[in-house]
Amino acid sequence: MRIIKREMKQFLWIIFSAGIAGVISSCGSEATTQSNNQPSAVAVKATKVISEHVTGLDVYPGTVVPLNEIQIRPQVSGYITNIFVEDGQQVSKGQALYEIDRSKYQAAYEQAKANLKSAEAHLERVKKDLARYKVLDQKEAIAKQQLDYAETDILTAESQVASAEAQVKSAETDYNYSVIRAPFSGTIGISQVRLGAQVSPGQTLLNSLSSDNPVLVDFVINEKDIRRFSKMIKSENLADSTFTIQFGKNDIYPYPGKLTTMDRAVGRQSGTINLRVEFPNPDKELIAGMTINLQVLNQDIGEQVTIPFKSVTEQMGEYFVYVIDEESTVHQQNVILGTKFGTDIVIRNGLKPGQQIVVEGIQKLREGAKVRLEGTAQASK
Secondary structure (H helix, E strand, C coil): CHHHHHHHHHHHHHHHHHHHHHHHHHHHHHHHHHHHHCCCCEEEEEEECEEEEEEEEEEEEEEEEECCEEEECCCCCEEEEEECCCCCCEECCCCEEEEECCHHHHHHHHHHHHHHHHHHHHHHHHHHHHHHHHHHHHCCCCCHHHHHHHHHHHHHHHHHHHHHHHHHHHHHHHHHHCEEECCCCEEECCCCCCCCCEECCCCCCCEEEECCCCEEEEEEEEHHHHHHHHHHHHCCCCCCCCEEEEEECCEECCCCEEEEEECCCCCCCCCEEEEEEEECCCCCCCCCCCEEEEEEEEEEEEEEEEEEHHHCEEECCEEEEEEECCCCEEEEEEEEEEEEECCEEEEEECCCCCCEEEEECHHHCCCCCEEEEEEECCCCC
16 A cells, blocks of 8 residues: 555656646747747847038930031033032031032033123114104104104013023022032031032032031930929029030030020920030030030039938838837838939939938838847938
8 A cells, every 4th residue: 555655646746747847938929929920120220410511413315416407419511520628628608518510500601691791782772763763753843653662672682682691590599509518617527529520509529517616415304204304494593514524524614505496396105305406516525416414503503412322212102211219129211312422313303411311221111110220321422
């Protein structure tokens, strides 16, 4: 019996120990669960919003176009007998460019002048006849009919002179057109004909001529920017450096431009409108057809709030950043973006200098999340 009682006591002790262990384990598990339910702080890197001096520029692709440009075509027919200029040469207004065989036009001109002299001589003769007939008429020594004939001859002779004068002008025009001259100063292109080529009026392309100082730059803006550029056209106090040309990273055209023209209407399909800026071109650096980057000063001038661009997030067309408060909690803050400078961007509205924002670790955040700083990102410059 003692043996049985001893075994029973041992059995009860084992059960009691197991129960105590279960209770302790349960308490430990509950404590662990409660600990896991606590939100853990997200590790991020942050920076402070700063203010710095900037010069905001919007960049538009532009095309250089000449102020004047024409295709040179003959106005009379014939064979090319002279080419007075070389390809690509600078020419002055009125300078001779091409000559078409002038022999027949000179002959026609001389013939027209001879005909005019003959008509004028005939007019003088009939005028003298009329004067004599009038004297005889006063003496009643001539028939009235003869006087009437003489007056009619005057009218006929005058019309013949007028016709001869018109023929002289026409022949002189053709004669002058046989030498083709530059209508304005500029640069001649590559000749499309050679000596001896036969040309036809209005058909044969001889060459092209374009003015080169000043030149125009055409560019396109969205219709939402029309008011801004319309004010620029009307403004009398616009900065001289508002419009500049950039060739390369550190290669800026030395002469500023002036906005001169806005097209009459917005494109129905594109929603854009064409504008023109005039630039001096004394050194002939700007060539027609050239594609350049047109820089336009915007409102981001002087001291502006700037942040790293990578700290900005976009949702549904709106932009925001995560601002860290004094309790290490983040809040989404909507911002209005300005000009981008390298890795930084201007914030036109939504932030103030001194605020702390998240720069790295943004993808793990949500509104109201706790954060833990793991170093500070380099401030924007």
